[in-house]
Structure formats: C-alpha cells, structure tokens
Amino acid sequence: DIGNYERFLNTNIYKVNYMTTGRVYLSVIERERNLGYHGQCVQVVPHIPEEVNNRIKQAAEKSDADIMVVEIGGTVGEYENLLFLEAARYLRLENPGDVLFVMVSYLPIPSKLGEMKTKPTQHAVRSLNAAGIQPDFIVARASVPIDEPRRKKIAIHCNISHEDVIAAPDIESIYEVPLNFEKDNLGDRLLKKFGLESRTTDLVDWQTMFDKRTNATKRVKIGIVGKYFETGDFTLTDSYISVIEAVKHGAAANDCKAELHWLSAEEVEKEGVEMLKNYDGLIVPQGWGSRGSEGKIKAIQFARENKIPYFGLCYGMQMAVIEFARNVLGWADANTEEANSNTTHPVIHIMSGQKELLKTKGYGGTIRLGGWPCQIKPETRLAAAYGAVTKVSERHRHRYEFNNEYREQMEAKGLIISGTSPDGAIVEAIEIKDHPFFVGTQFHPEYISRPLDPHPLFVAFVKACCVLSQ
Structure with a gap:
C-alpha cells in the first residue's frame, strides 16, 4: 500500500508515515519506563490511541501536508484495528471540522442471483457506528458501477447523502481509479465537507499516461x-x-x-x-x-x-x-x-x-x-x-x-x-x-x-x- 501511495503521489513516503500495533505499544511502553508520563497510570485507553494520533500529526508536519490521508487496514469489526478506530474517533472528537471518514465496502453480486447486495455494507456501517464512527463517504467496490436504486438504499440505511456513495467498479488498470472517482466529483465533495474552496482538477498528464497505456x-x-x-x-x-x-x-x-x-x-x-x-x-x-x-x-x-x-x-x-x-x-x-x-x-x-x-x-x-x-x-x-x-x-x-x-x-x-x-x-x-x-x-x-x-x-x-x- 505504501508503494501505491508513492506511485500515485510521485513522492517518497518515510517510516514516520507507517505504523503497526506493535510499534505503537513499544513506544508507549518505552516512554512509560523512561517516566515520560510522569508517574501517571498508563492504560491501553487513552494512551495507545493518543500515541497513534501523535504519530499521525508528526507525519503531517514532516510532509507539510494540507490534507493527510490515513488508511486503516483490515475489515471493520476485526480485533486488530480496534485501537486504530478508537484513535480515529478521538481525532474527530478533537477536530470535528478537520476529520472525514471514508469507508470502502464491497458489494457482492452472487452469480446465481445477479443482484447487487447492500446488506453487507449496511452491517459494516453498523459495526463502524458501534465504534463511535459515522462514515462521511462510502466507496462502493463492486464488479460493476453501483446503480441509483442501491446508491439511495445505502444512503438511507447508512445515514449519508446518496451523492456521497462513490462508485468503484472493477477496472483494467489501477491508474484509472482517480479518473473514476472524479466522475462522482469525489474531490470537490471532500473539499466542500472540509470547508475548503473548490479547485480545478488537473489530471491532464495522468489522463495522457492512462490513454497511452490503454491504446498501446x-x-x-x-x-x-x-x-x-x-x-x-x-x-x-x-x-x-x-x-x-x-x-x-x-x-x-x-x-x-x-x-x-x-x-x-x-x-x-x-x-x-x-x-x-x-x-x-x-x-x-x-x-x-x-x-x-x-x-x-x-x-x-x-x-x-x-x-x-x-x-x-x-x-x-x-x-x-x-x-x-x-x-x-x-x-x-x-x-x-x-x-x-x-x-x-x-x-x-x-x-x-x-x-x-x-x-x-x-x-x-x-x-x-x-x-x-x-x-x-x-x-x-x-x-x-x-x-x-x-x-x-x-x-x-x-x-x-x-x-x-x-x-x-x-x-x-x-x-x-x-x-x-x-x-x-x-x-x-x-x-x-x-x-x-x-x-x-x-x-x-x-x-x-x-x-x-x-x-x-x-x-x-x-x-x-x-x-x-x-
């Protein structure tokens, strides 16, 4: 995943941009052993989520980023990412106007039915809600673009605007992804929710590169x-x-x-x-x-x-x-x-x-x-x-x-x-x-x-x- 971010952004990403549960726990334990918490009772919550958020802020400062993308791997509801979700909840609580949540969810189309199913996404959002997080966008991964009836169904059951359900169908090349997202105006909608001015999207070089690959x-x-x-x-x-x-x-x-x-x-x-x-x-x-x-x-x-x-x-x-x-x-x-x-x-x-x-x-x-x-x-x-x-x-x-x-x-x-x-x-x-x-x-x-x-x-x-x- 780090490699993909480097390739898409055309920049180097450093170790400060990457963390694992083990590295977070180790840094908290070492800090406690060195009296970094000044004798406080150090607990999993809130100190582990706080360390996660401190690392996010350090990465943002090092790169001088206007917007920091944080990817939490795995599946909603699994054990390994619970503390990262808790950290994300903290971050939104502290900075309500500066944090947005985007959930990527797979919408299966069982071959014997031929119908796109939204129930797994609905359940995933409920699990995310249980962690104290409400997604602002849902990226609908599927073999085909999501249709309007199911877009509206997800919007109603998952408590978001139907315009914030973004289509992400299967494609031949990963480099088509940003071009696809722009069809649903994802960039503009992100800026709007952040309260930032809309900007002109310049994907000319990217489109040229993609066309060369496609038409070769x-x-x-x-x-x-x-x-x-x-x-x-x-x-x-x-x-x-x-x-x-x-x-x-x-x-x-x-x-x-x-x-x-x-x-x-x-x-x-x-x-x-x-x-x-x-x-x-x-x-x-x-x-x-x-x-x-x-x-x-x-x-x-x-x-x-x-x-x-x-x-x-x-x-x-x-x-x-x-x-x-x-x-x-x-x-x-x-x-x-x-x-x-x-x-x-x-x-x-x-x-x-x-x-x-x-x-x-x-x-x-x-x-x-x-x-x-x-x-x-x-x-x-x-x-x-x-x-x-x-x-x-x-x-x-x-x-x-x-x-x-x-x-x-x-x-x-x-x-x-x-x-x-x-x-x-x-x-x-x-x-x-x-x-x-x-x-x-x-x-x-x-x-x-x-x-x-x-x-x-x-x-x-x-x-x-x-x-x-x-």
Whole structure:
C-alpha cells in the first residue's frame, strides 16, 4: 500500500508515515519506563490511541501536508484495528471540522442471483457506528458501477447523502481509479465537507499516461521467474507488485503493453528451460534463501546464451554473478554463502559486519536498507539508461553482496561492473557486452518508479524487449 501511495503521489513516503500495533505499544511502553508520563497510570485507553494520533500529526508536519490521508487496514469489526478506530474517533472528537471518514465496502453480486447486495455494507456501517464512527463517504467496490436504486438504499440505511456513495467498479488498470472517482466529483465533495474552496482538477498528464497505456497496440511478453507468488491453487502476484508496476511504467514509456507471466523458479529447476522459450524478456526479482535458486540460475543462463533481455533485481543480480562464474569462468560450485556456506567460490558473500549479527540472531532491521548512492561507470548500458547523470541514489534491501576477491577475474572474462558505491567498495550493478540487455542491480529500481516518472532502467529493459518482439 505504501508503494501505491508513492506511485500515485510521485513522492517518497518515510517510516514516520507507517505504523503497526506493535510499534505503537513499544513506544508507549518505552516512554512509560523512561517516566515520560510522569508517574501517571498508563492504560491501553487513552494512551495507545493518543500515541497513534501523535504519530499521525508528526507525519503531517514532516510532509507539510494540507490534507493527510490515513488508511486503516483490515475489515471493520476485526480485533486488530480496534485501537486504530478508537484513535480515529478521538481525532474527530478533537477536530470535528478537520476529520472525514471514508469507508470502502464491497458489494457482492452472487452469480446465481445477479443482484447487487447492500446488506453487507449496511452491517459494516453498523459495526463502524458501534465504534463511535459515522462514515462521511462510502466507496462502493463492486464488479460493476453501483446503480441509483442501491446508491439511495445505502444512503438511507447508512445515514449519508446518496451523492456521497462513490462508485468503484472493477477496472483494467489501477491508474484509472482517480479518473473514476472524479466522475462522482469525489474531490470537490471532500473539499466542500472540509470547508475548503473548490479547485480545478488537473489530471491532464495522468489522463495522457492512462490513454497511452490503454491504446498501446504493441505487446511484449515478459516472464518473471520467482517463488513467492504460489499460494495453493492461486497466484499471489502482489508479492512482486513494485516490479509489476515498474514494468508497466516502462512499457507505457515505450508505447506498448507488457504481458506478464509468472514462472516458478522451482519448476524451472525441475523441468528445465523449455518453458522459457518465446519470451521477449526475463526478470529475476528479489528473494531470500536457497529455495528455487538453481532454477533462477538456469533461467539466467538461458537468457544470457540466447540473448534474451534480462533484468536481475537484488537477488537477481547475485544469481547472475553466480551463473557467470559457473558457466563462463568454469567454477562449477560457485554460489552465494546464503545458499551454500561451504562453496569454494563464494562469489556472493555476507557483507562486512553482518556475520556477527547473524551469529547472535540480530535479524531485525539490520540489513542494508534505504537510499544509498551509486556511481555509474561511463559508456555502459547503465550510463546510457540514466543519461547525463553520473551518480544516483537508489533504495536497497540486502545482507549479501558481490565478493570483491573475485572481481578482477570476472572482469577479465567480460563481466562489467557498471555501478559501485562512491568509494568503489560495493558492487551496485553488473552487465555484459554483446547482449541486447543483460543488467543486474543490487539496488531496487522498482521502488522509485512512478507512472508519470518511469525508472530509466525499466524503460531501457522494456525497449530491448520491444526490439526482440518485432
């Protein structure tokens, strides 16, 4: 969800904008232990809701926001969000003219009946009322737009104006959502309820971007080789949502549509690379541990040898280094220490300082996180993608890295280190020559790609895929 807000707002959102029940409780307990409450009897209510609201206010101050959107996850009535609802009630009580409640509710249409049902929404509002909250708007999620009779029915039974029941039907692209909301004048109605002046809605750039995506006639077929999207009989594509959206951004920039296919790394490992044929490009995204790693290495070898555009992200870069070491330098047991601590060629090893943390099970919040600078090597594919920029800041999330002991040998065989930390100590990006596109990054470019500002590496990758598809 945080990623979606960043993509839609085209801005970075920081840790102050995110909270969990555990973090809230921990901060209250630590404050009490440090006599921050001056000896008061500290209780769940009111102190936990007060801490929630203090965090909301801090986030608003940090971003200098005119309007702060607060999303409370989960379903009305469940245990996990009760204290957040109580905090929201407090906030409205303290600031009656500055707080509005928007409830998103699903309206089912049972296939055997063919009728949109409003009863679940009515019950959800009653549950919300029991928590002391009356919604100002109801966003009616359904497979089709809500019709006028049911809009009025919800208005009567849920005690809101029928104009404040907003249609949210199923759509092909998430980027159509704001355009849909404007059909019901949601922006104007929000401003009116806040007592603010109406403003001209400027969605020209957004509409142009959406139209380009919708009207594109070119197609590229891209396979994502991963392991986190399998859940029983279903596919959980949201596991790689940032990658998916970044590819779509890159496709729109190239006036084409990306057809994404989910390829199980474990199936590639067992059944071979036959399933990888007929793709215009392959991506190996982030991952952890040894499961499926051999399948990813096989996929990378297939992409390298058959000159299929390849983009490796974080773990995908590390696997590309291993593949190169095994099949170009002939180090058959080359591996990452994460998968095989006994390998004689640990071309990917644990970062300095991380080994002691692992020994003491210091896992929480100790990996290399956040934005770090990357120095770009001139006259590389990386440099061509970024243009005139020679140093960039990219987001990271890793504990293992390229082992510099093997750097000279691998470069001698054709591996190009195209991005490093400014001091040259950490390899941030690799690529190879004489290939349409073979790039791996230790960082996560997908995290900062936006629909109106696509990441240049994804634009370059999809462009290479388009060339192959022709």
